[in-house]
Amino acid sequence: MSVLESTSKFFKSIGDSIVKYFQLIPRLWKIIGLETFIFATFVGICAVISEGIMLIPSSTLPGLNFLFAGLKVGLSLLLVGMWLTAWYFLTKRLMRNDGKKETEIIEEEV
């Protein structure tokens, strides 16, 4: 086999495997959508923390300053907690419909 032939075969195999990857993407739209949602909400939360929570002022009084800092951390953690909870429930919801009930019905009918 010539160098040209083996090189073209090599690139063809790479091209074929890329095509195979693309053929699988339609199956994954829901999951990619969920990934996008997770990322977008995370960025959104960061924006809210930056533009909202970080505006809580600092105080020169030590006790009050500690209270404000605690409030900032608490609110930020609350948002992160909400993000994780939403992520958890959406994953659960999306994965619930993995064809279990349908399979059972088909089996019963057969």
Add this chain to the structure above:
Amino acid sequence: MAAIIPNSVFYILSFFIPMILSLVGLPLLIRFMHKKGKYGIDIHKKEQPKVAEMGGTIILLSVIITSIILIFLVDNPQEKLTLGIFCLTLLIAGIIGIIDDLFRLSGMLKPLLLLIAAIPIIVSGLIVTGIFVPEPLLPFVGQTRLTIVYWILLPFVITVTSNSVNMLDVFNGTMATTSMIVLTFAFFANLIIFELNFQTLDLTYVLILMMIGTLLIFWIFNKYPAKVFAGDTGSLTVGAALGIIAILGRLEVVIIIAMIPFIMNAFGIISSVKGLFERGEMARPTKMTDDWKIESTGNPKAPITLVGLVIQKGPLHEKNIAKTFNILTLVSGVFALLTAVLIRLTMEGIL
């Protein structure tokens, strides 16, 4: 000694030493495991081949040996300590994995034991300042000050990453490829956020290259049709490595985003079976079709997994399921890079 060794050599060594060690070690381990009868049946194949178990031992050994070599080569005590912490964390996670592979730990005990893996980083953080910065970087916010909360969250970082990698290690090659994708994106994210300066040694690159080097060789032996399984030794070691790299490299957020498919899978399993159980303790979520594709068992008691979602539209061959995992990790990796860009822009005051 470091004065005569250029930093670029450290990067090259950190990549090639574990590669060579794995290349030498894996064939020996495969032969040894078959000889000792320590093999598993690959149930996703018609021939039901016997595959050597505990391949992760070589991942663990090659990373530990490389870390020890680098500890002797670096000059800076802080760098020696950082490499030592990395080495110890992986050793603890790896030993838990070995115990699990040999004696089967309960689903609840394993994550609890993995909390121990955070001891080296916590202790060193208490004794020496600057080993890690308890101020994760966030897009738009920049440097956060989670001084107390960060310490509380530290042990869970290792446990979460280790267990989520462990839970996704179900098909030939998936653990190695998905972890390599996460590590590659973490490498570029580090490049975006902190740049690469050859004047000073950035150990984050060293640790990432070390893991990619060993995983690349492991993947050659673990890809379809696998000659060796990683076992819990491998998956827990790799997961712990991801966690500790996130902490030491200040890439916590970037790695969490890159690991979305892993975490999604773990969430699905934990939420559906309402707790932490070993694979053997749960109903099987998949079965094989007559033409040896993977389909859902339809068992309502089976855990909800990422595989279940992928095969929702019909059965799929094992090789293709592994590809879908790669696609999903690539997507989350791109998001991780976007996160890194946002962090960089925030740090430069543009956002």
